[in-house]
Amino acid sequence: MCLIGKIVLQIFKEFWQRFTAPFLYIKEIPILYISIFSFCVTLVSFQIYESVYVYTKSLRIFLIFLLAVLLSALLGYMVKNISFSQREKEERDIGSKNVQILFLALMIGFRLFFSFYKDYKVLQSIESFTDVYNQKTVQILDIDRSDGDTQEIIYEYNGVKGIGYVDWFEDLQIGDVCNTYMEIEKPENFSDFDYVRYLKNKDIYLTSSSVEIDGCSHKFSIKTSSDIFIWLKRNLRMFRGNLSKQIENYLPEPQASLLIGILFGSERAFSEDFEESLRISGTTHIIAASGYNVTILILASSKILYFIKKKYRLILSLVIIWLYCILSGLGASILRATVMGSITILALLSGNVRNTHLLIPSGVFFLIFLNPKIIFDIGFQLSVLATLGLIYVLPSIENLLKKILKIKSVPQFIEENLLGTISCTLSTLPISISIFGKVSLVSIFANILVLPLTETTMLYGTIALLGSFLIEGISDILFSIPYIQLKIFQRIVEFFGSIKWGYVDVGTSWFGWLIGIFLFLFCIYFYPLDQENYYVKRLKDI
Numbered sequence: 001m002c003l004i005g006k007i008v009l010q011i012f013k014e015f016w017q018r019f020t021a022p023f024l025y026i027k028e029i030p031i032l033y034i035s036i037f038s039f040c041v042t043l044v045s046f047q048i049y050e051s052v053y054v055y056t057k058s059l060r061i062f063l064i065f066l067l068a069v070l071l072s073a074l075l076g077y078m079v080k081n082i083s084f085s086q087r088e089k090e091e092r093d094i095g096s097k098n099v100q101i102l103f104l105a106l107m108i109g110f111r112l113f114f115s116f117y118k119d120y121k122v123l124q125s126i127e128s129f130t131d132v133y134n135q136k137t138v139q140i141l142d143i144d145r146s147d148g149d150t151q152e153i154i155y156e157y158n159g160v161k162g163i164g165y166v167d168w169f170e171d172l173q174i175g176d177v178c179n180t181y182m183e184i185e186k187p188e189n190f191s192d193f194d195y196v197r198y199l200k201n202k203d204i205y206l207t208s209s210s211v212e213i214d215g216c217s218h219k220f221s222i223k224t225s226s227d228i229f230i231w232l233k234r235n236l237r238m239f240r241g242n243l244s245k246q247i248e249n250y251l252p253e254p255q256a257s258l259l260i261g262i263l264f265g266s267e268r269a270f271s272e273d274f275e276e277s278l279r280i281s282g283t284t285h286i287i288a289a290s291g292y293n294v295t296i297l298i299l300a301s302s303k304i305l306y307f308i309k310k311k312y313r314l315i316l317s318l319v320i321i322w323l324y325c326i327l328s329g330l331g332a333s334i335l336r337a338t339v340m341g342s343i344t345i346l347a348l349l350s351g352n353v354r355n356t357h358l359l360i361p362s363g364v365f366f367l368i369f370l371n372p373k374i375i376f377d378i379g380f381q382l383s384v385l386a387t388l389g390l391i392y393v394l395p396s397i398e399n400l401l402k403k404i405l406k407i408k409s410v411p412q413f414i415e416e417n418l419l420g421t422i423s424c425t426l427s428t429l430p431i432s433i434s435i436f437g438k439v440s441l442v443s444i445f446a447n448i449l450v451l452p453l454t455e456t457t458m459l460y461g462t463i464a465l466l467g468s469f470l471i472e473g474i475s476d477i478l479f480s481i482p483y484i485q486l487k488i489f490q491r492i493v494e495f496f497g498s499i500k501w502g503y504v505d506v507g508t509s510w511f512g513w514l515i516g517i518f519l520f521l522f523c524i525y526f527y528p529l530d531q532e533n534y535y536v537k538r539l540k541d542i
Contacts, residue, residue: 018524028289030238038108042372045112049119050197059362093538107369122160122205133183135214136472138162140176141230143237153211154204157184162206163199170213175227178216201373224253238328240264245469247461250479255486259461261287262454263326266420274490277497282425282443294334294341295424297321300455311349336374337365337383344387356391381431389427393519394419396526421447426519433512441528442502449492457485 026032038524058125141161150165153172164182166172186197187207199205222231248256268287270278278284286296301317308316325338343363347356350492364384367374374380397419398410410419425444433439440446464478496502506512 005340015525018527023523029358031358031362031365031419034108038365038368038449041108042112042368042375043391045116046372046376049116061109076266084270108488111369112372119200125158126160126184133181136180136184138178138180140172140174140178140216140327142174142233143172155211157206160206161202161204162208163187163204164211166211166213171218172213172216173218174237175220175230176216176218179214181214182210182211182526184208184311194262201376201518231476236326243327243465247465247479250464250468250475251483251486255483258287258486258489259457259482262457263327263465274494274497275505277493279497280440280442280499280503281446281496283446283493283496286447286450286454294324294337295390296451297324297458298341298345299420300458303455304459307411314345314349318342321345329525336367336377337379338385339367340383344391360387360391378431378435379454382428386424389423390420392523392527393403393427394423395528396523397423400526418448423452426515430512430516433506433515438503438505440503442499443497444468444495446492450489453489453492457482457489460485 009494026036043451069433071519098417116478136157138155138157140153141156144152144154149168151168151170151172152313153164153166155178155344162184172178184206185208186205187199189195189197199207220227220231220234244260247259247263250256251259254274255382256269257270261268265287278287295321301320302313305313305316321338322342325334328334340363344356347359366382394415397413401410402408422444425447429439461482464475467478468475
């Protein structure tokens with residue numbers, strides 16, 4: 001019994017050392033501290049701002065200003081009373097770090113204030129042009145193919161973004177200026193979903209259930225700096241549309257839509273049964289412009305370019321994911337995922353594992369600074385968690401298997417396909433359960449089978465597409481390879497989608513938080529330590 005007590009005490013002591021070491025490290029590095037602190041401050045600030053319900057606009061703007069003052073006071077207090085270095089005697093070093101912290105903290109404070117003020121001004125302006133059905137001139141900012149006989153559009157009216165629906169046969173392009181007849185309304189929440197908050201996080205403040213197009217001007221001219229981005233999206237969308245038509249000429253459905261979704265991330269219309277199978281099997285993300293596709297591209301390019309030196313292989317991977325991002329239309333979700341993937345590649349290029357732990361939070365801080373509302377975007381949350389899963393959960397699982405099986409290394413195929421899929425799935429579970437309240441029990445198995453297939457489909461699909469423009473006579477032969485692969489993909493999805501118990505309604509969000517806490521503690525204890533690890537030094541000092 002005494003022996004068991006000593007073993008338990010030793011395990012607890014080791015766990016406590018591992019648990020405290022990362023926090024001491026975070027405390028010593030300004031960018032890590034301010035990244036985590038900015039995340040918390042942004043989250044709390046927006047929650048306070050959105051929960052304020054007042055009847056007069058003047059009171060609301062006063063509360064916004066008061067919140068900014070309180071945040072600044074809090075930042076100043078923390079900078080003054082917290083030491084950011086272990087060596088207290090190095091006063092210059094402490095002062096330098098405090099100045100960095102204060103500067104970054106003030107940047108976040110001012111950015112939050114301007115974000116709140118912009119939101120206030122927009123809410124004030126939309127009071128004058130809602131609830132009236134008449135002619136309005138709008139600019140089309142984005143177009144999405146919706147289910148049924150309508151297509152979803154994002155438009156801009158008097159400097160404010162709105163969302164509406166037009167008939168599917170309307171020939172619209174991004175950047176078109178259209179005369180429309182519609183009634184503009186303020187969005188309303190559903191019984192179980194905060195739709196207003198969801199749209200506001202995308203800077204959308206207006207809705208129109210039905211938009212009647214009276215005429216559009218397809219001529220586009222660049223007048224402001226923001227028009228450059230619209231022009232780029234417009235031409236990329238047209239280019240992607242031409243490539244999609246080329247694929248449709250050689251492949252039947254649903255294989256054509258699957259390949260278009262995998263290569264370009266375009267949303268396509270599938271049959272209801274196949275849509276349900278994709279949802280149950282947890283493979284919807286593969287045919288959408290998502291962070292998972294960026295991960296697949298990085299893994300695939302690493303395998304295909306194995307004969308090149310690691311440095312140049314990583315550089316080419318960086319180029320490839322940005323080309324994919326551009327071809328996908330520079331959507332917000334894929335752009336964020338590409339930034340996160342780029343940060344990971346840059347960390348690997350540096351050759352120092354420690355840089356990974358610095359660049360990831362730095363990238364998150366940069367994205368939050370550019371758009372504080374991004375913190376509430378589900379796609380951003382999933383991208384960050386999937387990246388953290390590959391960096392922390394994957395090595396922890398691998399280290400556990402080494403100890404259990406008493407092996408020196410895990411086979412590469414198992415590490416990349418099995419453990420990589422498990423790590424990404426587990427790390428995103430807390431958000432998936434908390435937000436959607438549901439989880440796919442078969443997604444891990446489905447993705448393990450689909451991932452290697454998707455990597456080669458990207459390769460052969462791209463070769464077939466390029467070959468169809470260069471050598472038209474052999475296009476059918478070239479497309480036969482991705483057709484067979486996509487047929488297998490379809491069968492796998494339909495098989496797992498037919499499992500009735502494959503999709504479970506959890507119902508309670510706290511279960512997702514429990515999984516998140518467990519993964520955090522699991523990584524703390526099993527994350528492998530070596531001389532390059534970021535808190536191995538802190539373990540020696542404790």
